[in-house]
Amino acid sequence: MATPETQSATREHQYQFMLDSEKYGDSRFGLMSGQVWRDDPRRLAFVLARYKFVAKMLCGKKSALEIGCADAFGTRLVRQEVPAVTATDFDPLFIENARASSDPAWPLEFAVHDMVAAPFAIKHESAYALDVIEHIPAQDEKKFLLHICQSLLPNGVVILGCPSIHSQAYASPPSKEGHVNCKDGPGLRELMTCFFQNVFIFSMNDEVVHTGFTPMAHYLLAIGVGQK
DSSP states (O other): OOOTTTOSSOSSGGGTHHHHOGGGSOOOOOHHHHHHHHHOHHHHHHHHHHHHHHHHHTTTOSEEEEESOTTOSTHHHHHTTOSEEEEEESOHHHHHHHHHHOOTTSOOEEEEOOTTTOOOSSOEEEEEEESOGGGSOGGGHHHHHHHHHTTEEEEEEEEEEEEBGGGGGGOOHHHHHHOSOOBOHHHHHHHHHTTEEEEEEEEEETTEEESOOGGGOSEEEEEEEEEO
């Protein structure tokens, strides 16, 4: 009896293309996404939902700059809506891993860059940072956001996402160690309002994005439009 390993044809013909083309072979997890998939698989659904939100909000933009991409596993969702995406991280190890696990069918640009130190050299129509601001010391957060704004073309859009400070009672020890600047809804709005005329705050619980009561949110998303 044929096993999946020895079969040369699928029992339903519409799936045969998966075997006939090498490009549908195994895809690789990155360093961080692989760990999440091993240890807490449903968390990967939450992370990808955040990227999907960014992708839909930035649909129509010609370019996007990701700050703090880690292994850039979710970045492909943004690339599905934005034709030119540059993924950056201040850690060269993560950028090396992201390049190694990337797929030429979904081209991305990669760069090592520390946004606290300086703006990015090439301006983009939009920028986003998911799970980054909580790692930036409070004394550096305005410099961080200023440099993001200076990396944008006129009328650029910025999206920041971070765990709510109210969620930290349930955070893992490694998360707590790195989360030095978590915010509540009003705090995130206050920071973004320093740089943008219009700020829109969204709550998130698991993979669901909504406009509900921010103290009950596990995760927060802010969109800044119209630089001051």
